[in-house]
Amino acid sequence: MAKGHKRAGGSAQGMMQQLQKLQQQLAEAQERLAEETVTASAGGGAVKVTMTGDQRCRAVEIAPDLLADADAEMLQDLVLSAVNLALDQSRELAAERLGPLTGGLPL
Numbered sequence: 001m002a003k004g005h006k007r008a009g010g011s012a013q014g015m016m017q018q019l020q021k022l023q024q025q026l027a028e029a030q031e032r033l034a035e036e037t038v039t040a041s042a043g044g045g046a047v048k049v050t051m052t053g054d055q056r057c058r059a060v061e062i063a064p065d066l067l068a069d070a071d072a073e074m075l076q077d078l079v080l081s082a083v084n085l086a087l088d089q090s091r092e093l094a095a096e097r098l099g100p101l102t103g104g105l106p107l
Contacts, residue, residue, distance in 0.1 A: 026101050030054065033094055040085035047078040051086035053093045 033053030041048045046066045050059040060082075066075065
């Protein structure tokens with residue numbers, strides 16, 4: 001019986017090593033995601049939002065001619081739309097990069 005118990009302990013140690021390796025791979029993938037960016041636009045490119053793979057907004061660009069019209073409500077809608085599109089793209093990028101490591105687990 002002791003022999004069987006020893007194998008189970010060795011197996012648990014191997015599993016711990018695999019988990020630690022997976023944690024390291026996930027941390028490295030998350031670091032790379034923080035450096036990757038996606039850009040979404042709204043209003044035919046009048047508003048552009050750049051977002052990192054870890055969902056941090058890097059830039060918001062507004063075409064100067066859009067400001068000439070001074071329609072604050074339209075500008076707000078375009079910015080909101082571009083931010084949400086960029087967030088969606090950023091989440092897709094994260095799922096694509098981390099999916100193989102997480103086996104489809106929600107992040």
